[in-house]
Amino acid sequence: xxxxxxxxxxxxxxxxxxxxxxxxxxxxxxxxxxxxxxxxxxxxxxxxxxxxxxxxxxxxxxxxxxxxxxxxxxxxxxxxxxxxxxxxxxxxxxxxxxxxxxxxxxxxxxxxxxxxxxxxxxxxxxxxxxxxxxxxxxxxxxxxxxxxxxxxxxxxxxxxxxxxxxxxxxxxxxxxx
Numbered sequence: 782x783x784x785x786x787x788x789x790x791x792x793x794x795x796x797x798x799x800x801x802x803x804x805x806x807x808x809x810x811x812x813x814x815x816x817x818x819x820x821x822x823x824x825x826x827x828x829x830x831x832x833x834x835x836x837x838x839x840x841x842x843x844x845x846x847x848x849x850x851x852x853x854x855x856x857x858x859x860x861x862x863x864x865x866x867x868x869x870x871x872x873x874x875x876x877x878x879x880x881x882x883x884x885x886x887x888x889x890x891x892x893x894x895x896x897x898x899x900x901x902x903x904x905x906x907x908x909x910x911x912x913x914x915x916x917x918x919x920x921x922x923x924x925x926x927x928x929x930x931x932x933x934x935x936x937x938x939x940x941x942x943x944x945x946x947x948x949x950x951x952x953x954x955x956x957x958x
Contacts, residue, residue: 814864814910814954815903820854821847822862822904826897827869835939836870839897842947843868850951859904868899868950871915875935892921893935895942901954911954918946 814821823844828836843866847855859865874894900912922938 814853814901817905818853818863818903820856820862820864821901822856822859822865823847824857824859824865824867826867826899829869829871830873832870832873832939835873835895835943838940838943839868839870839895839946842943843950846947846951850955862904864901864903864910866899866901866954868897870895870897872896890921890923891935892919893938893942894919895939895946897946897950899950913950913953916946916949918942918949920945 823840826836826840826843830836844855847853847866856862872894873896876892876894880890895918897916897918898914899916901910902908903910920938920942922934924934
């Protein structure tokens with residue numbers, strides 16, 4: 782082996798051996814939930830808004846997300862659980878006229894903003910394992926410009942926002958972000 786290839790081989794080997802020591806690591810590899818927790822209670826989220834059923838939708842989506850992504854047993858009664866995930870929908874806003882028709886000036890899309898707060902508490906110790914307040918989820922939806930064909934898309938947007946919120950809430954807790 783000549784000198785140049787040998788030097789290259791040594792440099793590649795040295796880089797491979799030193800790479801783990803450089804401090805680089807993948808994010809989201811943590812687990813905020815202690816190993817002794819096997820059951821999580823997810824009681825209905827509190828609805829602090831005028832939007833009917835939004836807290837129920839979000840609660841159901843969070844339960845579904847935990848059940849599909851984890852091996853935790855999900856219950857509704859906090860007395861029967863090792864940990865409790867409590868939450869509330871603290872705000873619901875609609876922003877109209879995100880985009881408009883240049884000819885008529887009518888709004889062609891709108892946006893909803895759902896703001897939630899939640900915390901995960903260890904039932905054995907009372908320690909708050911995770912707490913997030915004022916977490917916003919936005920979802921845009923189209924508004925029909927033809928009034929006879931108008932269909933209210935806001936309910937569909939609320940459902941999509943709740944789906945995204947549930948995915949993010951569970952990811953935050955499981956992946957320690």
